[in-house]
Amino acid sequence: MASPTAVVLSGGGSGPLARTASQGQELVWTWTGVALPKPTLSGAVATYASVLPDVDLKVRVDEWGFSETLVVKTADAAANPALSALRFALSGSGLSAVGAAGQATSPDDAVTDVFHIGAAAMWDSTGPASPPSASMPAEDVQSELVSTSDGPGSGAKVVEAPTTMDGTTLVVTPSRSLLSDPASTFPIFIDPTSSAPLRTYWAMINKGVPAQEYWDFDRADHAKVGNAGTGVDMYRSLFQFSTSAWKGKHVTSATFSDDLVHSWSCSNTQTELHHVTQALGKNTTWNLNAPAWGGSSLVNVSNQNCHDAAGVHSEWSSTALASEVNSATGNATITFGLRAASEAVSFDGSNGWKKFDETGGAGGAKLSVTYNTAPAISNLHTDAAACASSAAAAPPLSTVGSPAHSPVPQVTVKDAEADKSTVSFTYPKPGGGTLTTSYANVASGASQKLVTGIPAAAILSGGTYTWSVSVSDGTDSSTATCYFKIDNTVPQPPTIVSADGAYPDDDSLHGGVGKPGSFTIRAAGDAATVAAVVKYAWGPSAGGPLQTVTTSAGAPVTVSYTPPVEGDNTLQAYAYTATGVVSAMGSADFLVDNADQPVGLWALDGDGTDTGTGDHAATAANVTWTGNGRQIGHSVAHFNGTSAALTATPPIHTNTSFAVAAWVRPTGTSCTGNAVSQDGVHTSGFYLGCFQGKFDFDMIASDSSSVASTRLLSTATANTGVWTSIAGVYDRSAGKISLYVNGVLQSSATLSGQQWDAAGPFAIGRDRYTDISGDWWAGDISDVRVWDRVGYASDIAGLSASSWADQYPLGFDPTQNKMDPIANPLTWTGGPQPGFDDMNPPDSGGTPATVLNSADPDYGLSARPAVRTDGSFSVSAWVNPATLTGAFASAVSQNGTVTSNFGLGVSAANHYTFWIHNTDTTSTPAAIVQSTALAVAGQWVNLIGTFDATTKQITLYVNGVSQGATALPVTPWHATGPVAVGSGLWQAQLGYVWNGGIDNAGLFNGVLNATEISNLYTFNDPYYVSADAQ
Structure with a gap:
């Protein structure tokens, strides 16, 4: 049971x-x-x-x-x-x-x-x-x-x-x-x-057995009161209640209730309720507890239940009871006792012998309390200054302004019972004395302010003042007082001058874009005015958020600033007092030289030559050079992942602003190792490479054998077998480092403390950690660049910029009966003819377009490939299909051994299309993007296809408008065969033969951006620059 x-x-x-x-x-x-x-x-x-x-x-x-x-x-x-x-x-x-x-x-x-x-x-x-x-x-x-x-x-x-x-x-x-x-x-x-x-909550005491405890004895027959006619026993019963529900509240009424389950007498007899000041426990006896009963009853109840009827309810309620309960709100518990009004020992029941329900059930002893919570006041402010409870801690405020500013007190009201409150502010008035303004029906949780503010005329500079607030819910109220003082000091414009001589105001060019300089900001005015300054705000006058730096008593501060533009530069500065009063602008003008080119530039095209502005030729160890470069016709440095590296004298100081970048092609299943670093004695000053399969840029906190770093990681996993541009930038002035992948910012972080200068060798293909070389790069590295300044977005974007790979004007000169000359000439099969229609816009030379006849067939093949198709590339052409036959036809392709890697032309569904085959094998599938509208025979259109090797995205543009994109589902492959104009390769045979006009075909390293695509469509030149912009 x-x-x-x-x-x-x-x-x-x-x-x-x-x-x-x-x-x-x-x-x-x-x-x-x-x-x-x-x-x-x-x-x-x-x-x-x-x-x-x-x-x-x-x-x-x-x-x-x-x-x-x-x-x-x-x-x-x-x-x-x-x-x-x-x-x-x-x-x-x-x-x-x-x-x-x-x-x-x-x-x-x-x-x-x-x-x-x-x-x-x-x-x-x-x-x-x-x-x-x-x-x-x-x-x-x-x-x-x-x-x-x-x-x-x-x-x-x-x-x-x-x-x-x-x-x-x-x-x-x-x-x-x-x-x-x-x-x-x-x-x-x-x-x-x-x-x-x-912690049982009830017990009895018995005068007849004054030393007996009833905490765990004789509890089966209810809570007893009085004498049962034995002539010996005289019982009282006690009940203890937790006060936690109304702790700290104002008790307005209280009722003790219990069901009477038995009485001797069938006539009403009185039972008294007393406050017992001794808590219940296992030692509760008559001897110890009876003296703790109050001298007089809080309230009497007269009733009877001689027939042991159910539900004979008794309630004791009085103002005296409420007062006793209210007085105990700070205690953990409160105890009440029931006793007979007459405790004379008798044998006839006139002593009020009764039994009450001792349980915690529905009819058991209960203490019902009605209480109110005084509304709470919080978030006290005068303007933005937190409330001070003493004059010594009074915050300074100002009434400076036009018109004069009136400080605004504000409080938040919270009422536990959700009652609405009246909020009354009392504050100084002009000429002395106080004013009181009240706001009724303020909801619990709401903020209330003194709308008019404290009149500026009542609070003069140099004085300390108070305002008070009273919040009442109609039953209880709370009050608070706030101190404040008035200081109307107006700071003078601060001076700002070059601290390190990098950028003096002397009408001469200094430094360079991206190179930091130090500037000192100093408060101006008399001693009192200077001492009132607690903060400076400063920044370039060209706009953008100002930076703030705190000071004490107007002491000068030195800040670092890196100018982002050449020519005229202006720094502005403002001084602030503790009251928020700001000075007029102080400024410094200086001239900045143009941005320096990289101090180190290693193309790694067959050797370690540095073509940057410095002379830091790199010495190779265990590096191999292959013709498998990032661009056609270029070689590349290959690193074995265990011992291969190049080293050079240090081109930068790592404790000042710098940027470092490289093109990398990691091999293996996951990218590991570091591509670029610069040694200290025990560790490198920075790492640029890979960590746990992602590209990363690390700045090392100090030159020790065991040290923490600030690490940035790329958002996506690094692709292996794919050329990717990575760059790390340290901006000393901002105290920030940033990582870029393919010109896109991946993440930034703030450095803690001053960086140190790693003065050892510049390393390509490894790093230094715990006094040894390690983290060897596995894969290829090309085009490593280092700047001794901040690297800007234009610098970083330039690394991933597209460039011409091959250009085919395809203008046919009828007087010479030959095509326009090109760098990677085409060998023609069949007989291409002069254009039958002027293209709009026409060729720059005005020559007609080339017309190919698929029946001959007519097509041209170059001597070599133009782009690496396992990397990012773009292809374009103006096309005018003579017929649409329901078969794939390619205006421009680049062939592999068995099939073309890509084709730009029309699809079997008679839509303009750009496709890339998955592999160089027979019957390989292709990832295809098609135009939203059908192709039109006899109409010139501009087609552009782009492939981003990092995301594997294939995109088609028709007349400069994107037609959509799809993803190549496999690792891209490189087609080592020729460029094909007017045809392609399928199952090692001639295929995709074009019938119609083709003009201004081109192939590009990298992905053309939106501006370049628009220019190519509009001006036949992706890199077009107007005369006004030149």
Whole structure:
């Protein structure tokens, strides 16, 4: 069986007698050496009959736990040696540390604070010395005069049964003198102990047994008040309540209520409610507790329930009770007691003998409280300054302005009951005294400000003032006072001059774009005006957010600035006081030289020559040079991932602004190693390469063997086998580093502290860490560049810019009967003819376009490839199909061994198209992009196809407008064959033959951007620059 406090009793056998769970802990009781019979149940009592000869065990369960009582029926049973010592083994998480270790010195020591083991007691069945009154209710005769397993009768002999701990076993030693006393009346009851949560909220005291605690004794017959006619007992009952629900509140009313379950008298008798100043506990007795009762009753209730009817409700309510509850809002608990109005011992029930519901159920004792919370005031500000509660801490404010500024008090109101409040501000008025302005119906959680502000005329510079606020919900109010002072000092424009001589104001060019310089900002004016300055704001006059730097008492500060444009530059600066008053602008003008070219530029096209502005030729070790360069016709440096590197003298200082970039093509399954670094003694100053499969740029905090770094990573995994441009930038003035991939910013971070100068060799293909070279690059590196200044977007974008690979004007000169000359000439098959229509816009030379006849067929092949098709490239042409036959036809292709890598022309669905084959094999599929509209025979259009090797995106443009994109599903491959104009290659045979006009075909390294595509369509030149812009 179980109770609301999770008590589980044995169903019989040698297992645990009881398990009690509370607050996540469990205490297990096992009667050692005793096999329990199957119990019978009657209400809340389980009876284990004849657990010993003529001895029954009764276990009562209530909401607080359980209690067990042995009923010894005969003298023979009392003589059983088994009753000499009762042993209960304790286990479970409810044991304390010393209890679990078997070192407890008392039963209560053996368990945690969650549980309580009460004292053991015994009583016999001796009746009262005098017979009961004839008017005594039978129920009271049975419960108060007759001993039962629930408790002793009024005449019973009661003795203690000592309890001790033997390891983890509780030992109860029954009184042999009571068991063997011939005067004892059977049955004799042995109450070994009980297990209950420690914080039980009710108890009784009894004047007739003033030293007896009822914390865990005689609790089965309700909460008793008065005398039952025994002539001995006089009970009071106490109830304890937590005040947490109204802690810190204002109690406006309170009601104590309980159901009367029994009374002797059928006439109303009075029961008093008292505030008891002593908290309940396991030592609560009459002797200790009765003096803590208030001298007079808070309130009396007169009623009766002699017929034990259900639901006879009693309520005690008065202003005195509310006052007592309100006075205890700062305490953890409050205790109230019920007593008879008359405690004269009698035998006729006139003493108000009653029993009340002790449970926590619907009819049990309750304390109902009505309370109000004073509205809270928070977020007090005067303008933006937080409230100060003393003059010494008063924040400075200013009334400077036109018209004069009136400081604005503001508060936030919070009412726990969501009542609306009245907010009243009291503040100085001109000429002395105060004004009060009130705002009604302010909602809880809302902010309220003094709309008019405090009049500037009432608060003069140099003075300290206060304003106060009162917030009332109609029942309670809260107040607060704020101090502030007025300081109307107006700062002078600060001066700003070059601190390191890098950019003096002397009408001469200095430094260069991207190179930092130091500038000193200094407050101006007399000593008092200077001392009032707490902050400077500064930045270029060209716009953008100003940077701020704090100061103390107007002390000068030095800042670093990197000019982003050549020619005239201006820095502006402003001084601020603590009140927020700002000066007029101070400025410095200076001239900046143009941006320096890279101080190091290693093309790595067959050797380590540096073509930058410095002379830092690189020496190669274990590097191989291959013709498999980033662009057709160029070689490249290959690094083996274990020992290959190039080194040069250091071109930069790593403690000032710099930028570094390279084209890289990592090999293997994942990108590893570092492509570029510069050595210190123990470690590199920076790394640019790969980390855990992503491109990264690292700045190292100091030159030591074990040191942290600031690392930036690319947003996507690095593609292997693909050429990618990577760049790292350090801006000393901004204290920031940035990583770019293919010209696109990946991430930035702020560096903490000043960087150090790695003065060792510049390394390509490795780094230095913990005093050794490592992180060797595996793959190819080309076009390494280093700037001794900030690298700007134009610098970084230039690394990934497109460029001409081959250009085919395809203008046919009828006077010479030949094509326009080109750098990678075409060998023609068939006979291309002069154009039959002028293209709009026409060729720059005015020559007609080339017309190819698919019946001949007519086509041209170059001597070599134009672009690396495993990298990013673009292709373009003006086309005019003569016929649309429902077959693929290519105006421009580049052939592999078995098939063309790409084709730009028309599709079998008669749409303009750009396609790329997946592989150089027979019957390979292709990734295809088609125009949204059908192709039109006899009409000139401009077609452009682009392939981005990093994203594998294939895009088609018709007359400068994107037609959509698709992704190549495989790793791109390089077609090593010729450029084909008017045809392609399919299954190692001539295919995709074009019929119609072609003009101004071109191939490009890299992806054409939107401007270049527009220019190519409009001007036949992607890099067109107007005369006005030149």
